[in-house]
Amino acid sequence: MKRSFLLSIIAGLVFSTLLFYHCSKITGNRPANIPPEIAFANVPPDSTTVTSKPTVYWFGKDIDGYVAEYQYAVVTTSQIAVLGLTADGFANILRNFGGFNWVASCSLWADSLEGLGEQRIQGIVLATERGKGQTNAQIQLFASSDSTVFIQQYLFLRAVDNLGTSSVVVYRLFSRNNHAPNTKIEGFNAAEVHYSLPETTATWKGIRIDWSGSDSSDYPRAQPEFEYHIELYGPFPSKGSVDPVNPDPNKLLADTAWVPWKTVILPRGLASNLATLETGWYLFRTRARDDALIPDPTLATAVFLVIRPVCNKNVLAVDVTYYSPAPFGYELDSAKVRMFYQTLFANAGVSIADSDFIFVRLRESPPESLLSQYKMILLINHDLLNNTPNETTYSQLVKYLSVGGKVWLMGMNNFNVRSGFAQRKDLKSLFALDAKRSYLMGFNFCGVKEVYFSEWTSLGDSGNCPPLSPACKVLPKDTAWYRQRNEEFIGADPLLAGWPSIEVDTLKVKALTTKKSGVSLIFYDKLPGVDYNTIGSGANPAEALYLFKSYRGNASPLHGKPCGLRYEGPKFQATYPDPDLAGKPIFRTAEFTFPLYYMNQTQAEDATRMLLQWFNLIECNFPQ
Structure with missing residues (x-):
């Protein structure tokens, strides 16, 4: 057995040696490479x-x-x-x-x-x-x-x-053969004024423009991917100076190669050296080309106005009250109202010239070119009956705050949700059903969760008691009458140490007594139409400054509820290019549910002075 195994090993070694010797002696050429x-x-x-x-x-x-x-x-x-x-x-x-x-x-x-x-x-x-x-x-x-x-x-x-x-x-x-594609700009409102900043923030996301191409002749079903050529020209001094077909070549700011983008965020989205867009008119042009590299013969264009906000002035007062002989329950002499607020602010340390005080009619809006020049907007609304300001004005205020503005809302029905009966309305829930900018202003830019309204109406006839009779001060036993004639606001109690109490100026309230078309409204020392707010919760809630003071005390659902508040928006990122703003609030707002016009002037001046210190008008919040 061992002898057979040994012979097998020897035979294997001999064979391997012979094989190696034979292979090492192979001669000739390798086969040529065969083409694929x-x-x-x-x-x-x-x-x-x-x-x-x-x-x-x-x-x-x-x-x-x-x-x-x-x-x-x-x-x-x-x-x-x-x-x-x-x-x-x-x-x-x-x-x-x-x-x-x-x-x-x-x-x-x-x-x-x-x-x-x-x-x-x-x-x-x-x-x-x-x-x-x-x-x-x-x-x-x-x-x-x-x-x-x-x-x-x-x-x-x-x-x-x-x-x-x-x-x-x-x-x-x-x-x-081929059909040229079509190009269109989508979802961009060229009629709207667009603000510009050097860098995006938590509230300003840049100027977004979207576009698309289509070729339904060659692609009747799903559309292919297109390439686009994009140009931006500006700024031009006026819309009339913009020629969309043959623009001034010296105004060319960005000119891309053919790119697959269908969205751009201005200003930096087109060119890294395009740090910001200065105030003026701009022309955006784009055209698609298809898979045959045939371009759309017609450019898609948008001509739009850009405003870079500046801090040229301190306060712009915007009075949106509807001054008409018809309404009841508020002062109808606009000149008297203007003089009061000019005096109020001057005594608080900030002057408002006649040119800085504007009246906006019921269906009109202030020009954004004007708003953008001021550090702060004071919005005055004494109107108990109409939804003022309108949605366009609220949209302008939202945009103004988004880029670093400051707004003080002062008056009645600040967020346009009043109706003819008592109720509490959640602004965010209302916005989910109807995306009005007035609701957005309330919950997103003022920190207000709910607005409560009493059932005051100007049609509640107080002629069932003698004019100026003391008996009218007593709570009527007729509940239906009271629900129409329930003016009860007599002042506001401060929540912060050092802030003044604010009481109603009874002489101004009594001056509101009117009789028209057989309907009498008799006022004494209680201001009609004042509501209260509840404050939203979360990481950045508003701060209540004043609580509603009702002559009925705790018997009233309004007594002790917030009627004056202030709110700071999200902060500029710590790495924001403007070091003076990094880490500071982007915007500030305050809201009073009562006009200071009807309050004790000395107390109103003290409250105004303290709130203006918080607004900090020395500082410009618009990034420079």
Whole structure:
């Protein structure tokens, strides 16, 4: 047994030695590298007419290695004719290109064609993963901007193996026509005024413009991806000075290459050196091009006004009260109201000139070019009956605060939710049902959760008791009458140490007594139409300054509820480019549910002085 095993080992060693000696003596040449093979599949067949990029399929193999690259180029029949060649002749020229020198060689022929007035051709390389993949591609074909023209062209294709040896060049004929795409700007309101800052913040997200392309003639179903060319011009001094077709080339701010974007956030979205947009009119232009590189012949344009806010002045007073002979229950002499607030602020240390005090009619709005020049807006509203200010004004105030403004709302029905009966309204819930900017102003920019209204109405006739009779001060036993005639606000109690109590000026309230069309409204020392707010919860709640003081005390649902508050918005990020603003609140607001006009003037001046110190008008909140 052992002897047989030993003989087997010896035999194996002898055989290995003989084999090694024999192999080491092999002579002759190695077999030549065999070129790879290439052939088109039947999809799409030869001489196919298309209106978009065709997806072409082929087969390739290499029996002594692997196909490293597939290389192709598209050449029109007219280009081949200009060169004085046939398809076979041009295929032979391509066959002689160096294996891995396809792109550079095609570029030389592209130069020649361009010199003859023809379009350039392009060599395309598809690299495999050691022979795997890349056996089909969407092929870019030539097309005319005239949709009635069909361009005949060849797709020339070859395979190159891992040693750089190429296959024969195969080709297939295609014909293509094309319809130019359409371009449109979407969701951008060019009629709206757009603010501009050097950098986005938590409340200002830049100027967003969206656009899209479409080609329903060539793509009746799903649309392909397009490329877009984008230009921005400005600033222009007026809208009339903007020529959308032939704009002043000296006003060109950004000019992109063809890009796949469909959205841009101005100003930095188009160019890194475009730090901000100064005040003026701007022209945005874009056009799509399709997969045949045919552009939309018509530019999509938008001409819009941009305002960069500045701090030229301190306070703009905007009185939105509806001064008309018809209403009841508030002062109708606008000149008297203006003089009061000018005196109030002057005694508190801030002057408001006549040019800084404007009256806005019921359906009008202040110009944003004016708002943007002031550090703070004082919005005065004595109107108990109408929803003032209107939605446009609230939209302007929201935008103004978003870029760093300061607003003090003072008056009745500040968020336009009053109705004819007592109720509490949640502003965020209302906004979810009807996205009014007045609701957004309340919960998002003033920190108010709910607004409560009593059932006061100017139609409640107080003629059932003698004019100025002391008996009218007593709570009537007729509940329905009281629910219409329930003015009860007699002042506001402070919550912060050092802040003054504010009491109603009874002489001004008594002056509101009126009789019109047989209806008498008799006032004594209680101001009608004052409501209260509840404060929203969260990480950044508003701060209550004053509580409603009712002559009925705790018997009233309004007594002891917030009627004056202040709110700080989110902060500028710590890395904000303007170091004077980094980490500080972006905006500040205050809201009083009662006008100071009807309050004790000395007390009102003290409260105004303290609130203006908090607003800090020395500091400009607009990033510079």
